[in-house]
Amino acid sequence: MxxxxxxxxxxxxxxxxxxxxxxxxxxxxxxxxxxxxxxxxxxxxxxxxxxxxxxxxxxxxxxxxxxxxxxxxxxxxxxxxxxxxxxxxxxxxxxxxxxxxxxxxxxxxxxxxxxxxxxxxxxxxxxxxxxxxxxxxxxxxxxxxIADPGLLYTGEIGAAATMINEPCRRWRTVGADLLDPLAERAPIDVWGIDTDTIGECVFSPQVRGRGDVPTARLLPEVARRRVFLHTARWTSLGLSLIEAMFLGMPVVAVASTMAPLVVPPEAGVVSADIDTLGAALEHFIADGAAASAAGKAARDYAAAQFxxxxxxxxxxxxxxxxxx
Incomplete structure (x- = not known):
């Protein structure tokens, strides 16, 4: 022994x-x-x-x-x-x-x-x-x-959720500049540090800053949105992406750094083309069954790998x- x-x-x-x-x-x-x-x-x-x-x-x-x-x-x-x-x-x-x-x-x-x-x-x-x-x-x-937060996904709100700290300061690094054009295809709720002032740099009324919220309250709110959006261009693998997958959310992600290797095709859409990303947001928001199926695949992958x-x-x- x-x-x-x-x-x-x-x-x-x-x-x-x-x-x-x-x-x-x-x-x-x-x-x-x-x-x-x-x-x-x-x-x-x-x-x-x-x-x-x-x-x-x-x-x-x-x-x-x-x-x-x-x-x-x-x-x-x-x-x-x-x-x-x-x-x-x-x-x-x-x-x-x-x-x-x-x-x-x-x-x-x-x-x-x-x-x-x-x-x-x-x-x-x-x-x-x-x-x-x-x-x-x-x-x-x-x-x-990470500790499994549980299958919290409901997708009851027809919007995308994302978590970005300091979007205006970190700007292109975290892909905050992509929020305006993507918001033409779907409303986007943004949580994280300094997102309550996101209107200073992101101008679409479809992008809604939700502020920096403690995790216990944050994850259930994120899970009420239909799809998770990951915009980072140059970062390590964001824990927010992993958390969203554990929640059971479908993922739409910019194809940069590690994201293409951790979001399997059945769990969402990963692309470097903004039109493809926008179309994926529209698809998941319009088709709740497809969103739920992709979210289940995302959760299964996260549980196995993270x-x-x-x-x-x-x-x-x-x-x-x-x-x-």
Missing amino acids: SVPTPSRALLLWHVHGSWTESFVAGRHRCVLPVNESKDADGRGLMGRKWPRAQEISTTALRGEPIDLVVLQRPEEIDLATQWLGKRPGVDIPAVYVEHNAPRPFAVDSPHPLAARTDIPIVHVTDFNQMMWDNGAAPTRVITHG GLERFLNEWDALIDECCQ
């Missing part, structure tokens, strides 16, 4: 809330630094109720028995060295989670840790691993996993490997 390996103490920063929520659901004790200003270097839990995670002041970290540092930004190497008195990858094991696709160009983007051989880079998609120049750094891919247990098991294996 195999003996389970011990749980570890992990230092990580609250960078991406949805990814962190999945990560801290594992068996390890997760320590999140907090400072007085609660800025990007010390946000702590940000009010989240995560049983296995705890806030610790940046001034108290030096005496904390940390087993592994989970880096997500280059500057965290210096922060960890300063606060722990140990150098990640040298004095204490570390991994670097790369959430983003390379910018500005995949062909000319060496990763910030490309010259390091002592800190593995963990990419969240195969696309990211391929597109970054990882140099000498060891790499692996651990794709997203389950939380698989995600945590893969992370357990890597954590144990790094801490040997």
Whole structure:
């Protein structure tokens, strides 16, 4: 009978809330630094109720028995060295989670840790691993996993739903410029940070900003819309897309980065042609039976590929490997 390996103490920063929520659901004790200003270097839990995670002041970290540092930004190497008195990858094991696709160009983007051989880079998609120049750094891919929110889809509202944070600021990166022309084919409800001011950059009255809503209220509202729209041009695999698939929603998505590889044909339409995307929105809104069938296929695929247990098991294996 195999003996389970011990749980570890992990230092990580609250960078991406949805990814962190999945990560801290594992068996390890997760320590999140907090400072007085609660800025990007010390946000702590940000009010989240995560049983296995705890806030610790940046001034108290030096005496904390940390087993592994989970880096997500280059500057965290210096922060960890300063606060722990140990150098990640040298004095204490570390991994670097790369959430983003390379910018500005995949062909000319060496990763910030490309010259390091002592800190593995963990990419969240195969696309990211391929597109970054990882140099000498060891790499692996651990794709997203989330807790199943349940089959919430009703599709009772004949509109598209999408989730985009800061659409006006991030604009073409997240495909916010596509909302106006797509709204000629179907009304679009947009949730996320700063979507309550989306009228400053997106002018169609058919695009309706719904604001930044807590997940518990957000997902049931999204699931009332007939179809999910994913407009991002250059991003990692958005967790909002995976959430929508788990909800049982049909998907219409821009064919960029990882989206063509995670939305099977029976689950919706993925295209780089805006007329095709618009026609797909019209089709699903007009045909509830087709929308429900595609949504079921989307949910089946998401459950098979993006389950939380698989995600945590893969992370357990890597954590144990790094801490040997």
